[in-house]
Amino acid sequence: MDEKPIKFGILGCADIARKVSRAIILSPNSTLYAIGSRSLDKAKKFAADNGFPPSAKIYGSYEAVLDDPDVDAVYLPLPTSLHVKWAVLAVEKKKHLLLEKPVALNVAEFDRIFEACEANGMQFMDATMWxxxxxxxxxxxxxxxxxxxxxxxxxxxxxxxxxxxxxxxxxxxxxxxxxxxxxxxxxxxxxxxxxxxxxxxxxxxxxxxxxxxxxxxxxxxxxxxxxxxxxxxxxxxxxxxxxxxxxxxxxxxxxxxxxxxxxxxxxxxxxxxxxxxxxxxxxxxxxxxxxxxxxxxxxxxxxPQESYMVTEFSRLVKSIKEGSKPEKKWPIVTRKTxxxxxxxxxxxxxxxxxxxxxx
Amino acid sequence: MDEKPIKFGILGCADIARKVSRAIILSPNSTLYAIGSRSLDKAKKFAADNGFPPSAKIYGSYEAVLDDPDVDAVYLPLPTSLHVKWAVLAVEKKKHLLLEKPVALNVAEFDRIFEACEANGMQFMDATMWxxxxxxxxxxxxxxxxxxxxxxxxxxxxxxxxxxxxxxxxxxxxxxxxxxxxxxxxxxxxxxxxxxxxxxxxxxxxxxxxxxxxxxxxxxxxxxxxxxxxxxxxxxxxxxxxxxxxxxxxxxxxxxxxxxxxxxxxxxxxxxxxxxxxxxxxxxxxxxxxxxxxxxxxxxxxxPQESYMVTEFSRLVKSIKEGSKPEKKWPIVTRKTxxxxxxxxxxxxxxxxxxxxxx
Missing domain, CATH: 3.30.360.10 (Dihydrodipicolinate Reductase; domain 2)
Structure with missing residues (x-):
């Protein structure tokens, strides 16, 4: 059995990403692996301020995170209007997706994300922590x-x-x-x-x-x-x-x-x-x-409750890596919301x- | 200054009248003076069960309570459909009126009660205890x-x-x-x-x-x-x-x-x-x-909070007996409700x- 933690890449340096970075650190089956920002300096500062390990990859673009083959999953806290583009690209690059809420500007947008997750066999979860x-x-x-x-x-x-x-x-x-x-x-x-x-x-x-x-x-x-x-x-x-x-x-x-x-x-x-x-x-x-x-x-x-969220998400990702199908419960409740x-x-x-x- | 407590007559033996009887007993400026029921036996039992003093008047009708010149105020907990009739009659008989809620089936009905109180200079308060x-x-x-x-x-x-x-x-x-x-x-x-x-x-x-x-x-x-x-x-x-x-x-x-x-x-x-x-x-x-x-x-x-209500009502009644006008705040908030x-x-x-x- 594979005991390696799920490797997270984070897209952007949003305030809420600081909380989720801490949650990943405190989650036993997850690790902070990469951060990408349009500004390399911001990414460096974010990693330094938020407990990223010295080995973490610091990227000057979101694409670079998605192109890193060792990233298992991305946490995407960008403004909602950017979700479709980056969420779809992430799952097409075979990254499991923990997406900040609100997930999309409307359900038609969300369905594009949902369908991309389905087509690529990627786990979806929105970041509703409670x-x-x-x-x-x-x-x-x-x-x-x-x-x-x-x-x-x-x-x-x-x-x-x-x-x-x-x-x-x-x-x-x-x-x-x-x-x-x-x-x-x-x-x-x-x-x-x-x-x-x-x-x-x-x-x-x-x-x-x-x-x-x-x-x-x-x-x-x-x-x-x-x-x-x-x-x-x-x-x-x-x-x-x-x-x-x-x-x-x-x-x-x-x-x-x-x-x-x-x-x-x-x-x-x-x-x-x-x-x-x-x-x-x-x-x-x-x-x-x-x-x-x-x-x-x-x-x-x-x-923290957000660490329970990350842990559950990573557990599902690990199951998929071991041959299971994605858990559809999560995108379904997201869509209903x-x-x-x-x-x-x-x-x-x-x-x-x-x-x-x-x- | 007149230190005599306000004398209450109660119309009917409703469950809630038991609570208000206790409230009158526990109110320092109020006293249980009379109870009227269509059944004299029920009225006797109610008085005995609810701490009425031995001197209390026990009547076999509501009218008899209203015709007793020593009754200062009535508490009226009858079913709402009977409120207009008995409330108007009570204030016409110069009884101040503590009326159980809901006060009337509609505002037109309430206005008949309100106008009767105004015309007869009687205090009105609904029994909203909290x-x-x-x-x-x-x-x-x-x-x-x-x-x-x-x-x-x-x-x-x-x-x-x-x-x-x-x-x-x-x-x-x-x-x-x-x-x-x-x-x-x-x-x-x-x-x-x-x-x-x-x-x-x-x-x-x-x-x-x-x-x-x-x-x-x-x-x-x-x-x-x-x-x-x-x-x-x-x-x-x-x-x-x-x-x-x-x-x-x-x-x-x-x-x-x-x-x-x-x-x-x-x-x-x-x-x-x-x-x-x-x-x-x-x-x-x-x-x-x-x-x-x-x-x-x-x-x-x-x-009890209902004793505060009774005490405030009796305070207003006493003020009127001493020459003040009725406090209009109470019927006004009742009407708005x-x-x-x-x-x-x-x-x-x-x-x-x-x-x-x-x-």
Whole structure:
């Protein structure tokens, strides 16, 4: 059995690539192997600042990373508008692909990436970190429990965050030619994923953006709400914004239980991941107090949640190197998320109408 | 100065009247004086079971309570469809009115009550208990703070509760001829009030029910979501349901701060009222962890929140007896809540359209 770690090449020196570099270092089956930037100096500095080993390859272009035959996989954190070009090229060069979210500007773009992965037998995974946290597994156990949670009836999630400084003027996430989906792609992505996750990735039948979405002068979404309705009547609302203070909640309510988590995207403390649950709750006699009281859970997190993500990705890559097929679950949940993102955009564009999702 | 407590008469033996009887006992300026039921035996049993003093008047009709000249105020917890008749009669008989919510089947009905109170100089208050909890004052201080909270951007609230037994068949809250507003009047009322409360009772310009509302065969709402949009762009969503496990949350997000409370309607422990806040929050470098962490607040509650309500109501009644005018704040916030309730009903009836609220 091959015990060599999966060799990662990183395309570009994005801020988020620093976090993922650390995650690769802390992942037992993965190693930082190469970094490519359009500026060799930036690549050198990035490698020096982010714990790349002395043997790491430093390249002055993205192409050079893709042309290195020893690179097993690439992590691609470029602006979303560049994803199709570089993602397709990477998998054509037989690199497995860990792609930062939002994965594409729309599902048609994503399908080009997905099809290229399929055609080339490459593993795809988007970099939605929270789903890999051990807490997420524990929360899923709760909401899958017929006695403790029952059937999901409604879920609310939010990701609001008001970055300081000149974010609203200069960040790539407010630029139509870079990350044109704005806060919907950056933050709403997680909310939508949380609703799909709780619904066992069953697609809703109706999606609607809520009136009052805020767009900048270039048409990029800075804040919006969304609504999802499934065939069985369960619903989900979400709110994402660059204009409001931090909140990253999931409230999932089932017929028999309720789950709350307040830091589902990035734990407040990366080593401790809490959530709370309550089941079959009633008011006490005279409608005074509750019985039972909520139960607090704390899940220890041995390595950062993004290292769990990298480890799982590398495990799949290794399986493929040993003869397995790519795991299709990951591109499928990515595509479903993108379909909902697109439906929210369409709903906003058409005046907050209900958009039907094809089965 | 008159130190005599305000004398309450209660109309009917509803379950919730047991809680309010206890609240009157525990309220320092109020006393249980009379109970009336269509059944004298039920009234006797209610008085005996709920701590009425031996001197209390036990009547075999509602009229008899209203005809007792020593009754200062009535608490009226009858089914909503009976509110107009008995509320108007009570204030015409010069009884101040503490009226259980939902106050009426629609705002036209409420206006008859409101006008009768005005014409007769009687104090009106609806029995929305949570707004009288000392915690609510503390939470309001937080969301009014320009540094800690800033400007309200969005608020989500929920009140879900799946009562056991034959509730969905036999409770008055699922009967169109008794509490025709169903869960919207029973639980949604609190959610709508919370949004208005956070918005300093400024009315939204647009209200919409969210698709997927669940109605029983008689057309009574068992579960629904709602959306509110204000002129300045702030938004609110809520979800109320008889079909999902308990959740009673407010999440209020401002430009600079976030507030969470999980038991805003009835505290899990009536003597301790918690909430949490966080201000000017950012991710730590590398997007790992949060800084600062949320702050947990615990407000001691000396008497039950419903006793604070009764005490405030009796304070106003006493002021009127001493020559003051009725406090109009309370019927005004009641009316605003009812206007939103009506808009949600209209939106559902018309197929989940946006309903514009007149300024």
């Amino acid at each position: 789903v890999h946290n051990p807490r997420t597994t524990k929360m899923k156990e709760f909401i899958s429990d017929p006695q403790r949670f029952g059937q999901l009836k409604t879920l609310h999630s939010c990701f609001t965050n008001a970055p300081s400084g000149d974010f609203l003027k200069n960040d790539i996430r407010v630029k139509p030619d870079l990350d044109g989906l704005g806060v919907l792609g950056d933050a709403g992505w997680y909310c939508i994923r949380s609703a799909l996750w709780a619904a066992d990735y069953e697609m809703p039948k109706t999606v609607m953006a809520l009136p009052g979405a805020v767009l900048n002068e270039a048409g990029v979404i800075l804040g919006c709400g969304g609504f999802l309705l499934w065939e069985d009547g369960k619903t989900s609302t979400f709110h994402c914004s660059f204009l409001a203070n931090m909140a990253t909640d999931i409230t999932a309510i089932g017929t028999k239980g309720t789950l709350h988590v307040h830091d589902f995207i990035i734990p407040q403390d990366e080593k401790i991941a809490p959530f709370s649950t309550i089941s079959q709750t009633a008011f006490k006699p005279l409608f005074i107090g509750w019985d039972p009281l909520p139960e607090q859970h704390v899940v220890p997190v041995d390595i 993108q379909v909902i993102v697109d439906a929210i955009v369409e709903s906003i564009r058409k005046g907050f109408v209900q958009v039907q999702i094809e089965a | 707004v009288h909890n000392p915690r609510t004052t503390k939470m309001k201080e937080f969301i009014s703070d320009p540094q800690r909270f800033g400007q309200l951007k969005t608020l989500h609230s929920c009140f879900t509760n799946a009562p056991s037994g034959d509730f969905l068949k036999n409770d008055i809250r699922v009967k169109p001829d008794l509490d025709g507003l169903g869960v919207l009047g029973d639980a949604g009322w609190y959610c709508i009030r919370s949004a208005l409360w956070a918005a300093d009772y400024e009315m939204p310009k647009t209200v919409m029910a969210l698709p997927g509302a669940v109605l029983n065969e008689a057309g009574v709402i068992l579960g629904c979501g709602g959306f509110l949009l204000w002129e300045d762009g702030k938004t609110s969503t809520f979800h109320c349901s008889f079909l999902a496990n308990m959740a009673t949350d407010i999440t209020a997000i401002g430009t600079k701060g976030t507030l969470h409370v999980h038991d805003f309607i009835i505290p899990q422990d009536e003597k301790i009222a918690p909430f949490s806040t966080i201000s000017q929050t950012a991710f730590k470098p590398l997007f790992i962890g949060w800084d600062p962490l949320p702050e947990q607040h615990v407000v001691p509650v000396d008497i 009812q206007v939103i309730v009506d808009a949600i009903v209209e939106s559902i009836r018309k197929g989940f359209v946006q309903v514009q609220i007149e300024a």
